[in-house]
Amino acid sequence: MTPKAFYLSSPESTWTHRIVTAKHEIGLLSDAEWQIVDAELRRRRAEYEVAEKAGKTADLVDYSRVKIPLH
Amino acid sequence: MSTARAMDDETFLAFIRNSVATYDLETLEKAVKTLNDNIASRRWGKPPGLEVGSHVAAVDFDGIFGWYGTVIRMTGQGCIIEPPSAKYTQRISFKKYIVRVVDEFEWNRACMAAGEHAREFAEQKAREDTELEADREDAIKDRARAAEDPKNMLAINGGINIYRGAFVHAFAPTTILTTMGW
Structure with a gap:
């Protein structure tokens, strides 16, 4: 964490994302909500790895613009 | 001398000297670019013997970017090469790169260096992934x-x-x- 930003890590990817707070709407998730998110992010990672082995990553959905339903 | 020439060299140069002031600046800039392209193509253009399957070294005219690769396709003004130990291809223009066909010895050295670089990169990536995973677990634990x-x-x-x-x-x-x- 820095005064204006922090780094997010997730099971979806093998890198971190720098989040500048002044440019984001930020919400904290409860444990229950995170369980849903965590499962979905791991599913996406598995989907990517399968596609990577098949050489079909270009066919994947761009999940950066897809919200995960929490309820 | 080409039989298609409209005038000899001295007459051509005299024509340029005498008429250059009468043309628009934009036209002259286009002419300079065309001349530079033609000179580069004739001076450093497609090397003799270049064909699909050739192993080449390509360096841009500034000497900053360089590539080794195998020619997988010829295009009108260049070629497409596949660097060793890479999953991508690189377009090489004869107008922007000095292309040289390399011998087997140099190509083998390039392949060995690329393989070593790929192996080091994979090891570093695996190490960083492990560290990141440990950092995640540590963050959750605390x-x-x-x-x-x-x-x-x-x-x-x-x-x-x-x-x-x-x-x-x-x-x-x-x-x-x-x-x-x-």
Whole structure:
């Protein structure tokens, strides 16, 4: 964490994302909500790895613009 | 001398000297570019014997970017090469690169260097992935303690209390990008 930003890590990817707070709407998730998110992010990672082995990553959905339903 | 020439060399140069002042600046700049392209193509253009399957070294005219690769396709003004130990291809223009066909010895050395670089990169990536995974587990393990001393930060939707290990949803309205993690 820095005064204006922090780094997010997730099971979806093998890198971190720098989040500048002044440019984001930020919400904290409860444990229950995170369980849903965590499962979905791991599913996406598995989907990517399968596609990577098949050489079909270009066919994947761009999940950066897809919200995960929490309820 | 080409039989298609309209005038000899001296007459051609005299024609340029005498008439250059009468042409638009934009036209002269286009003429200079055309001349430079033609000179580069004739001086350093397609090397003799270049064909699909040739191993080449290509260096741009500034000497900054260089590539080794196998020619997989010829194009009108260049070729497409596949660098050793790579999954991508690189377009090489004869107008921008000095292309040289390399011998087997140099090609083998390039392949060995590329293979070594790829192996080092893979090892470094695996090491960083392991470190990141350990860092994640560490953040989750200590999140309860870190939650007791959160850091207040100002986001678009107001103040938030962030701590190491917090489960976060971040949305960037300008790029519509959603990021989730801890």
